[in-house]
Amino acid sequence: MIEAVGLTKRYGDKTAVYNLSFQVRPGAVTGFLGPNGSGKSTTMRMILGLDNPTSGSVTIGGHPYRRLPNAPRQVGALLDAKAVHGGRSARNHLLSLAQLSGIPARRVDEVLGVVGLQEVAKKRSKGFSLGMGQRLGIAAALLGDPQVLLFDEPVNGLDPEGILWVRNLMKALAAEGRTVFVSSHLMSEMALTADHLIVIGRGQLLADMSVKDFISANSADFARVRTPDSEPQLREKLGTALTEAGGHVLPEQDGALRVTGLPLPRISDLAHEADVRLWELSPHQASLEEAYMRMTQGAVDYRSTIDQKAGLQQPLPPGAQPPMPVPGQGQPGWYAPPPPQQGGQPFAMPQGPSGPYGGAQQGAYAAPGAPAADAANPYAQPAPQAQPVPQAQQAPKDRTAILTPQAQPAAPAPQEQPAATAPAAPTAPQQAPAAAPSAPADLTKPEDAR
Numbered sequence: 001m002i003e004a005v006g007l008t009k010r011y012g013d014k015t016a017v018y019n020l021s022f023q024v025r026p027g028a029v030t031g032f033l034g035p036n037g038s039g040k041s042t043t044m045r046m047i048l049g050l051d052n053p054t055s056g057s058v059t060i061g062g063h064p065y066r067r068l069p070n071a072p073r074q075v076g077a078l079l080d081a082k083a084v085h086g087g088r089s090a091r092n093h094l095l096s097l098a099q100l101s102g103i104p105a106r107r108v109d110e111v112l113g114v115v116g117l118q119e120v121a122k123k124r125s126k127g128f129s130l131g132m133g134q135r136l137g138i139a140a141a142l143l144g145d146p147q148v149l150l151f152d153e154p155v156n157g158l159d160p161e162g163i164l165w166v167r168n169l170m171k172a173l174a175a176e177g178r179t180v181f182v183s184s185h186l187m188s189e190m191a192l193t194a195d196h197l198i199v200i201g202r203g204q205l206l207a208d209m210s211v212k213d214f215i216s217a218n219s220a221d222f223a224r225v226r227t228p229d230s231e232p233q234l235r236e237k238l239g240t241a242l243t244e245a246g247g248h249v250l251p252e253q254d255g256a257l258r259v260t261g262l263p264l265p266r267i268s269d270l271a272h273e274a275d276v277r278l279w280e281l282s283p284h285q286a287s288l289e290e291a292y293m294r295m296t297q298g299a300v301d302y303r304s305t306i307d308q309k310a311g312l313q314q315p316l317p318p319g320a321q322p323p324m325p326v327p328g329q330g331q332p333g334w335y336a337p338p339p340p341q342q343g344g345q346p347f348a349m350p351q352g353p354s355g356p357y358g359g360a361q362q363g364a365y366a367a368p369g370a371p372a373a374d375a376a377n378p379y380a381q382p383a384p385q386a387q388p389v390p391q392a393q394q395a396p397k398d399r400t401a402i403l404t405p406q407a408q409p410a411a412p413a414p415q416e417q418p419a420a421t422a423p424a425a426p427t428a429p430q431q432a433p434a435a436a437p438s439a440p441a442d443l444t445k446p447e448d449a450r
């Protein structure tokens with residue numbers, strides 16, 4: 001298990017990570033989400049002992065990474081797939097890492113097969129595509145057959161088959177009881193891969209809960225209603241009737257109406273009473289992407305001037321910044337209204353000390369995450385029989401917490417103390433292995449070797 005307690009990292013007057021407390025449990029894939037610059041890589045670097053926390057601590061199995069006995073056998077990571085000596089072949093790169101750690105050469109060939117690089121094992125890695133580089137980085141992470149794995153954007157540059165393979169690899173690793181912590185900006189992929197989510201914004205914890213709970217906590221089901229395009233007055237009429245009946249009505253880009261707060265039969269009845277014909281009346285559920293956007297909108301630092309989130313976000317006045325998310329309500333100004341405040345809220349909202357952003361609180365944790373039951377996914381690729389893990393395998397609901405800064409997204413106050421100096425040593429997980437591994441798990445072998 002990875003455990004962070006009050007983890008804070010400052011670079012001069014820049015607070016990259018502030019008072020982060022969370023646990024990443026074995027037996028589940030935990031997604032690590034946050035907008036650009038929110039502190040994910042910094043957090044991962046601190047977990048791996050590549051950066052010193054300014055305050056707080058993070059441990060793996062109860063020890064800081066640098067004090068772990070046989071760290072490379074216990075922890076594997078993909079942080080920067082480009083951190084490879086380009087003049088070396090893939091095999092020689094892995095071989096040198098293995099030799100540094102006393103890992104037998106046969107394990108190198110195993111992981112090359114696992115990631116599908118056996119055909120290009122003797123080619124220099126500087127000629128590798130982005131996706132091939134990612135595969136090589138994943139191979140390095142698997143080299144020591146570790147129980148704890150960290151992947152920073154592992155599907156970056158992978159083709160669809162590669163993405164599917166990584167998805168199944170993550171799940172298979174978790175199903176074996178390993179701790180899998182993976183960051184990604186691909187929400188659709190995270191929705192399919194992760195059991196649990198840790199979401200940060202501007203270095204602070206925003207949510208710590210199952211994917212399912214995250215979506216229901218940050219979105220609401222809604223109905224799409226369309227009236228005949230040729231008769232805009234009917235749309236107006238229906239909108240008025242629905243609003244008067246207590247519905248929340250917002251226009252969609254294609255001319256439909258997004259309605260919340262009214263059940264579908266009631267919408268149908270109201271349309272009938274208003275003598276408005278309908279071309280569409282359909283139920284919709286928000287996606288993880290939509291829930292994530294809603295949760296993190298106020299914590300986004302870098303935004304295109306022409307980006308209006310494809311109609312999801314209500315336009316702000318010129319120069320206005322969206323407010324930080326509100327606990328249990330997500331981001332104000334988004335089409336999906338807040339989830340029910342009473343009875344329907346699946347997470348706790350613990351209180352805690354104020355932080356530089358206005359108040360970050362420590363999460364509440366309960367039972368450990370349940371291991372996924374289905375260990376059928378092969379690591380080796382391609383993964384022709386791979387199936388998405390059903391929602392039922394998600395982490396238990398009671399291990400949830402939502403933590404939200406309450407005030408301004410302004411920069412934290414300048415710090416009095418100098419930034420901690422990052423250790424000069426490793427820059428990539430490939431430098432991790434240091435000890436001989438025990439026999440690798442069967443699932444890490446290529447299919448044809450089993």
Ligand SMILES: Nc1ncnc2c1ncn2[C@@H]1O[C@H](COP(=O)(O)OP(=O)(O)OP(=O)(O)O)[C@@H](O)[C@H]1O
Nearest residue numbers: 011014015016034035036037038039040041042043
């Ligand atoms: N060595 C450093 N010196 C100064 N500032 C840094 C350093 N490393 C990171 N930062 C800053 O800390 C913040 C968090 O950066 P980090 O790379 O951890 O974010 P991230 O969530 O991984 O972003 P992305 O999704 O874009 O990869 C950013 O504002 C970044 O500029």
